[in-house]
Amino acid sequence: MDCWSPSHPLDDEFEKLVNRMNPPRVTVDNDSCPNATLIKVHSANKRGSLLEVVQVLNDLNLTIRRAYISSDGEWFMDVFHVTDHRGNKLSENGVAERIQQSLGPRALSFRSLRSVGVQAAEKHTTIELTGRDRPGLLSEVFAVIADLKCNVVAAEVWTHNSRMASVVYITDEATGLPLDNPDRLAKIKRLLLYILKGNRDKRSANTAVSVCSTHKERRLHQMMYEDRDYDRDDLDCGSTSDHRKPLVIVENCTDKGYTVVNLRSLDCPKLLFDTVCTLTDMQYVVYHATVIAEGPEATQEYYIRHMDGSPISSEAERQRVIHCLEAAIRRRNSEGIRLELCSDDRAGLLSDVTRIFRENGLSVTRADVTTRGSQAVNVFYVTDSSGSPVKIQMIEAIRKEIGLTILHVIDDESCTKSPSPESSRFSLGNLFRSRSGKFLYNLGLINSSS
Incomplete structure (x- = not known):
């Protein structure tokens, strides 16, 4: 259901060989950030890797405060800033082994038998x-x-x-x-x-x-x-108030050949999981992404393409992506x-x-x-x-x-807090300011110049 299998036995064997030659590397860093644990994942890139990692983090009941994702090529490099459900840094190291197993050759049996969810x-x-x-x-x-x-x-x-x-x-x-x-x-x-x-x-x-x-x-x-x-369906619309409605903007980045998807919504548990699930179900591949969820609101930016490498090509498809992502966020709320x-x-x-x-x-x-x-x-x-x-x-x-x-x-306030007036101001400049050039810094591969 949520796992991808190559179409041909030779592809399957090649994927196993690549995994053996390049086993996933997961590091847990409690020192670099004062208020979150950094989980860095490096592995050979294959379809579904992002969803597998995010699913494991959610099954461990971790809250993802920030995420920086890059998989443009044969290598998959992600950094997640996470806390436990109380908002504290992690105190155990078992998460690294869990993620390594989820991406390795035993991934299927691991997810079936040991994943919390x-x-x-x-x-x-x-x-x-x-x-x-x-x-x-x-x-x-x-x-x-x-x-x-x-x-x-x-x-x-x-x-x-x-x-x-x-x-x-x-x-x-x-x-x-x-x-x-x-x-x-x-x-x-x-x-x-x-x-x-x-x-x-x-x-x-x-x-x-x-x-x-x-x-x-x-x-x-x-x-x-x-x-x-x-x-x-105008006759069946829910009563979700306007301040809780997600804002989704989908535009093509023609010079890079990506479709850029920006989402702005109230922050809720498992928000990244909900979004990545839907993009995967719609047969899109996430090449880069930045997620920030440290206040009442969360912003997400994804650079996506079809599985064949092409961006979104029609207005009807663009509208479908918007509606599907809105639904993915509102289902849980x-x-x-x-x-x-x-x-x-x-x-x-x-x-x-x-x-x-x-x-x-x-x-x-x-x-x-x-x-x-x-x-x-x-x-x-x-x-x-x-x-x-x-x-x-x-x-x-x-x-x-x-x-x-x-x-x-x-009293459940996890998804019902109204954003502050300041955070409610929509700015295209703020929404689109993260771009691919920031990924090396976000992934911790270069230092800030400030």
Whole structure:
């Protein structure tokens, strides 16, 4: 899904030879920067290297404050300024080994078995769902799964532009093992597809059941892109406020043969991952990039080409890139009050909780379901059925019904802070001032002249 394989066996063998001759070099530098750890990655360049590195950094729950990327040629050189989730420098050195393994000959097995964001396939059955979002949909999905005597061990649900995508990991309720009965799997798929289609889906709903390992967030980006959630529909527009709308500018740099993509948006966790996923899914190659995310806003600049080396050549394609990148950023920034549920896990827990949400007129815009040992740790973003904020009186009534000690309201400001008036001023000069000439300095290969 997220890994690239050469078309021919000879190409595959040549790539392995290059990797053996030029193994990736990863250095972790805690001395050069006073407020961040520098991670420098040098390796033979191959398609997907950037996404692999960014994916590993995100799976390690690291925050990327700055990134300087250069892969124009046969060599891949990146520098990332990162902190932990508390904003501190890194205190462990295991990140270097993780990245080296992700880029080396054992990359596939490494990502499948050890990457934090990848679920091991032998432990569960994976269900993928896409369809039109509507109030109560998630409640109906979890009710069907519970009725079929299955247990949800993990799940992630995204909504955007009236579309929904989810990856759900289930096991048999009685045995705790993956489901392997073809008739039972077919029944699950049939019933869930019936729920997804409803009577209003103007596009095709889809369900898939597999035992393949998958990276949830990577897969969700692919699913929503394939579902064309970036298509604009005036009747289905979300209620995302204007100050949160990303600004995307796409122009060709004719003298260098690149297309330059500039993005300006509120800073959010995993922003670089979201952008690189989408550019990769659209079959673009990132040759150079600069990312700065040290305040309420983040700026990203990418020099890209098609896989055949050509820049964007039409206005329609330019507009498609803009819409797809806007969608990639907004998918994760679901609106609503964040509720966190922490309790002993039990069969049917999700079905009961989401049913209470539905009965009280709440709509789930995003969900992250995890199981840690015997504990269920679930996060829900909720609005009312019209997409408006929920009154606090309603939230308190729901907390009393579910349990005041297990359902909590979390103040989540990671993606809702309004930019300051000064930072809101748009300047083409500021937006386009980073250019390829800065890359040697940014990569730490030359010293500043100041």
